[in-house]
Amino acid sequence: MRAVTGPQPIARPRAGRRRQARTPRGHWPLASLIVVIFALGLLIEGFTHGILGENAADEPTAGPGTTAGPASVVDGGPVVAPAGGRNGSPVSYRIPRKTAILSFDDGPNPDWTPKILAVLREYHVPADFFTIGAHVADYPDIVRQELKDGDEVGSHTYTHPNLAQVSTWRENLELTLTQNALAGAAGIHTRIMRMPYSSEANAVTAADWRAAMTAGRDGYLMVFTSVDTRDWARPGVAKIVKAAIPAGGAGAIIMLHDSGGNRSETLAALPRIIKELRQRGYHFDTVTQALKLVSADVPATGNQHLVGTLLVDIQQGSDWAFTAFAIGLIVLTSLSVLRLLVLVGFAMAARRRELSVARRIPPGAPPFLPDVTVIIPAFNEEAGIAATVQTMAESQYRGRLEIIVVDDGSTDSTAQVAASLGYPFVRVVTQRNSGKPGALNTGIRQAHSDILVLVDGDTVFQPDTIGKLVAPLADPEVGAVSGNTKVFNRKGFLGRWQHLEYVVGFNLDRRMYDMLGVMPTVPGAVGAFRRSALHRAGGVSHDTLAEDTDLTMALCRGGWRVVYAPGAIAWTEVPATLSALWKQRYRWCYGTMQAMWKHRHAMVDRGGSGRFGRLCLPYLWLFQVLLPLLAPLIDVFSIYGIVFLNPVQVGVFWLTFTALQMLIAGYALRLDGERLRPLWVLPFQLIVYRQLMYLVTIQSVITALLGTRQRWQATKRTGVFTDQATTDQPATSTS
Template sequence: MTGREKRRRDPRGHWILLFLGALTLVGGLLLGGYAHGVVGESTQHEYTKSGSAPAAVADGGPVVNLSGGAPESVRAPRRTIALTFDDGPDPRWTPQILDVLRRHGAHATFFVIGAHVADHPDIVDRAIREGDEIGSHTYTHVDMASSSPWRIRFELDLTQRALAGAAGIHTRLMRMPYSSVPDGLSAPEYRAAQEAGRQGYVVALTDQDTEDWRRPGVDRIVQAATPRKGAGAVLMLHDSGGDRSQTVQALDVLLTRLSAKGYRFTTLSQAMRLPSADVPASTLDKVTGTALIDGQRWSGRLTGWLGVLFAIAGVLTTLRLLALPLFAHVHVRRVRRERRRRAGVRQEPPPPVSVIVPAYNEEVGLAATVRSLVATDYPAPIEVLIVDDGSSDDTPVIGARLERELANVRLVRRPNGGKPAALNTGIAHASHEVLVLVDGDTVFQRDTIGNLVRPLADPRVGAVSGNTKVANRKGLIGRWQHLEYVIGFNLDRRMFDVLECMPTVPGAIGAFRREALASVGGLSTETLAEDTDLTMAICRAGWRVVYEETALAWTEAPSSLRQLWRQRYRWCYGTLQAMWKHKRALVERGRSGRFGRRCLPYLTIFQVALPCLAPVVDVFAVYGMFVMNPLTVAVSWVAFTAAQAAAATYALKLDGERLRTLWVMPLQQIVYRQLMYLVVIQSLVTAVLGAPLRWHVIRRTGTFSEGDPLPSRVGV
């Protein structure tokens, strides 16, 4: 196969989908955050009160036209009241205010926040149908005096688009947030008003600010809203931003009382004899406005869903972190009890063992692997079969040399067919009933084989998982994998042993009863995770698969991110294949059903679903640092990391490892964990798309040399 053909076979399209999905997610979160005033929100600053507006504005009326050279302002005629409401629409209070207005035959102008319009477009549409008027109050209630001109234009433009999508209109009216009466206008606020004037808006202030947002009581609101001596006025009230029950009651009282005195209540434009503020929007603006509304609604739902996912992921992860040490403790007590029982019982002679080493281009570490197997203190006969799977390097040469030098070593050569085929060949050539399967880059300790095959004395046990240790743990990547291996073998596998649902006997170290292998037809070539596929098949066949913590094997882990990615990609993809292949175990009876209903849901939740959702949850957590309570998010992350560290500490102690490696855990949560999540996502998308995945060969660096001493219990 040429390099070009290989590149064609590698699935690349899902990276585009993943990028687009991430872009959509981030865009949705940012839109939701911006729309609800949490991304880029500016509050009113004290410096905005410095200076004042020109006398022509400060001493003029509450409605100002700044589009020309000189400001022009107007006032309401006598006994004419322009009711204005800010900060809406609100799904609770605005409809109540509209009901009061309709009951009294009055009309008002609503200065709406664009983000609220997008959330509740039906309320805006109702207000317009009932003869009320709409003005702009910016999109996020931004302090225009402290905003740049582009931000002001952006806020006003977004509000216009929201109005176009909600009711098919634009508006000529605008009221600046935090503004009030003309003589209270500061110099920076006046400059912001000028910018709005240049955009074609008429700026509305007020004659009488009721300050109803303070909730001073119905009587105080009515008193603040009542004009003196029959004067006309622009009244400022609020229909959103908190409990507006006093405003609703005060409005009813005000309309009843002043209508009896001959006051007329109308919109701002009608009161000032101005052209209607509401003008039809273009078709294009209606389309873009509808898209904006739909996008904001989707982002709101997305934020809600992510909040739920964040909570679910947190609960499940917490339960797992609590359960794993408990199961590990149960396993430790059971193992110790079993050892005490064996100590007082005469043991049967250990059986002879055949060790099978599949080797494809393993010239770097094969000799060290084989010599560690031969140097065992196992008292019964052993044979070591090297199965060369069509290697293109010096693997067969090294195998032939070892066969000549060591009496119990045999070399079997075959055309390249993959690891499962190589193992099946070795099993067929093996002389004994107990088989140990070992990777060609793995080194055993002297007591490993004896410890590994000991559980097979129980006739119910068909396979035994050993304890794999990372040998090359000097660098950061090595330390991350070391922690992962220690936690996986000393917590997860102990739990699987207790629950009798072991999913994987690792290819690096596993012991099998020939009868158990024969019962499932040997190793299958249908998946890329032949060890997981085999273990699941053995469990479904009714055999027990157990974990032996004292059977140690030292393996060379990938030393680069690229190699690590390729290895885990194959593992994860193969595990998905195996889970799908053995899905019927969920509905089967007996041991098979027990395995399926315990193991497969656990793998689905914690090795597929949560890793797929984890990047989304992490993005939401980062989003929460900026738009929510950052202390809550930070405390959650620290608590999660501390819980992970506590579980890792227990696992390291169980395995007799030093605790100093824990310093890499916080960085592991940020970098390594994300890498593993992306591996799961890539594997899942590849499986869904049905894209073929080639066998990825991991390049060995030669952690073990032929003359090196065997590793000790606590590391290399």
């Protein structure tokens, strides 16, 4: 601990001092825009990949008698113009004899398509690639390579749905998006397409034909197959080669796949198919060249290329963001779980240390009973000031006690109520409003004791709290002690949620901070301070809205030890409405970030203060700022998983994480001597209450980025202690 060279003056309150407050404008539209953009990105990602199903193993099975296409199609060739004849009648095309057309579905794929293209180039064989638009947008370079090699590119829809089972608008959307993707990736539109899950023309059902007619009215040439190798099933290279050979020298369109799974067998079979067909006198061509038709791939217009480029950029941006966020989600989830386990580990160690210290105290050892001054800053605390003063004055503490109530310009009867209680050692000091730090500094200057207990005006103590709170100050290295704040008005969802937050969040954290010697906050509700430590820190600062955190960090940087006394219990009134809760937590969060920024240089300090900066500040930035900022996106991602991925897996993940938190919450409640009954509200806390806290963090960060100054705001009290004696407090352990 640094040597104290002498007391430094505590700043006097500045009369009438108020922080300028400017309401930050535009931050919620900005935050909403970010969430909307992220949601749209996930929607695009979900549409393109979450429902993407190019595996032909999912192909619907046609039952007997379901073939219902026109006779000219069923008995015709594998290429059909659904509306190409007179009066919009279908026209069928047969492939010339000894002509083989290799066609590949479901690509492009970054692993298999380039290898297939390499084989085709080696044997100087063109092919038709029926591409999925989502893959085209992901891998435009491969599509450009296909066209450069003289291959033909066709449409296989954007996400590979069964067009016979989707609505007309969905089919039109699929085809339009695919054309846009081709325009953006390679600057072309295509005239040919193959419907997903289609095979030979004689297997066309009535529903298939309706979908084909919809595409035909847009000018598409439908390309079925003559020979289906069923390579997607990976039956073996020999079977794929055998299935690819047409019977009797007939011309054929041979269906293969370059995506949708492991295509190693297709790749191995391709050279053998080419060699076998050439030995049988076949030559290879593309669909339109074999039929002497206009080329399938035509240049896109400038507008089409612009729209397509935008689609490709959005698709790739969504893919990149999705991948980055998925990695981030795994990292943050792992860190959250690790944090919970670490907190429990430190809590168990802290409990063992408490028991060990208690056992080492000799029987009959005299207690540490220094003179104590309790300082209560009060602004419009008429509803609860009497209960607060009463519990201090009637404490079991056997040392000399002084109580100072600093009425900070109240507009109600706070001062009169406190003065009328009749306790001879209670003094009421009135002053013009200067804010809570100014009121505390006034009390510090007026105090006669070297040990000071700083208490909020909405707090009541248990009879033994003062004694347990000041006991650690017997060690001259200890500059401040944090007590154990508990929620008094814990009825209803809001009260129970805050009760769990205090017990599970705040107090588990404090046990860890205590074990590491890096306590960042002695709460304003219950804290004891060595007067010399306060002087060394320059008193309570006006610089931030979280004066308690600012002061505690200053003490840690000054080399003082700050410890936690879990048995020093104080009961506080928490906000009873969402509006009041928002204001309180916004002040806490914004003020804490101010204090963290103010003391950021602690990370490069030497000695004990450097330990505080290097351990505590990164922890606070990570788990109190960064994680809450990203948490809403995680929730959006969870909804994405339910809609587009496996909802069972998402549900199991959420239930597992919730169960872990309930186990840890149960341990924390037992550690604090609390009943386990409030645990039933924990799942609702994760769904509702925690989201509110995330929004508070978002607003605080944006406010800080905009440079907006906020003033200290007092919380309206309901006077929950007025008609209830301290003996009516919720049951808890005082150990």
